[in-house]
Amino acid sequence: MKFKAALFALIATSALAADAPLLKDEFLLPKFEGRRAMRGDWKFAEGSATCTQDDALYKKNKDHGPILFYDLAYTDAAIHFAVKPDAANKTVVFTANGEKGHVFRLVFGQTGMGVRAFPPEEKDHKSISLGNEAAVKLKADAWTKIRVELRGSKATVTVGDLTKTYEHASIARAKANLSVGFSYGTVNVTEMVVDK
Structure with missing residues (x-):
């Protein structure tokens, strides 16, 4: 009887662990393992x-604004988060990075959402456009949920009413971290979850 109970507990624990997210940041504490603000x-x-952009830091960092990095090894994953920019914000950027640079990126700006891939063979680590979605804009002072599912060479992006899949061989590369950054104004980030 004890053996059966122990076996059931082990199976239940394994099933729960298999369903557990790779990462879940509830933003309750300033420190979170794997997060670099x-x-x-x-x-x-x-x-x-x-965070509110500090213009002096922006210039010091070669026109790169505040950023949240998550150090996490993955290849395929579904990343969910929500952002709320203020009216002064100009861009919000999500990036999946490999050991040797960027892999995939979404750039939300005043002209819509740009989707970029970073082929490793490109000189100077240049990106290529996978698409531009002019209708996809983040609303000031409102939360927008974003989902990026990376599976093999495909990236399926859901923002508001848009769900679209983009494909490029470089997306299938192993990733070492992910980030959400921005330029200008104030941005809030919440609900950061990475599922298998």
Whole structure:
């Protein structure tokens, strides 16, 4: 009887572990294993991370604004998060990075959403466009949920009413981290979850 109970507990624990996310940041504490909050004074409260761009730091970092990095080894994964930019914000950028540079990127700006891939054979680590979605814009002072599912050479992106799949061989590369960054204004980030 004890053996059966122990076996059931082991199976249940294994099933729960298999369903557990690779990463879940609830933004309750300033420190979170694997998270690097950089290039700004990030605040963590009430389940979200908030930062306002410091213009001097922006210039010091060669026109790169505040960023949240998550060090996480993965190849295929579904990344979910939500962002809320203010009216002064110009761009919000999601990037999946490999050991040797960027792999896949979404850039949300005033002209819509740009989708980029970074083929490793390109000189100077240049990106190529996989698409531009002019209708996809982040609303100021409103939360927008974003989902990026990376499976093999495909990236399926869901933002608001848009769900679209983009394909490029470079997307299938192993990833070492992911990031959400921005330029200008104030941005809030919440609900950061990475599933297998």
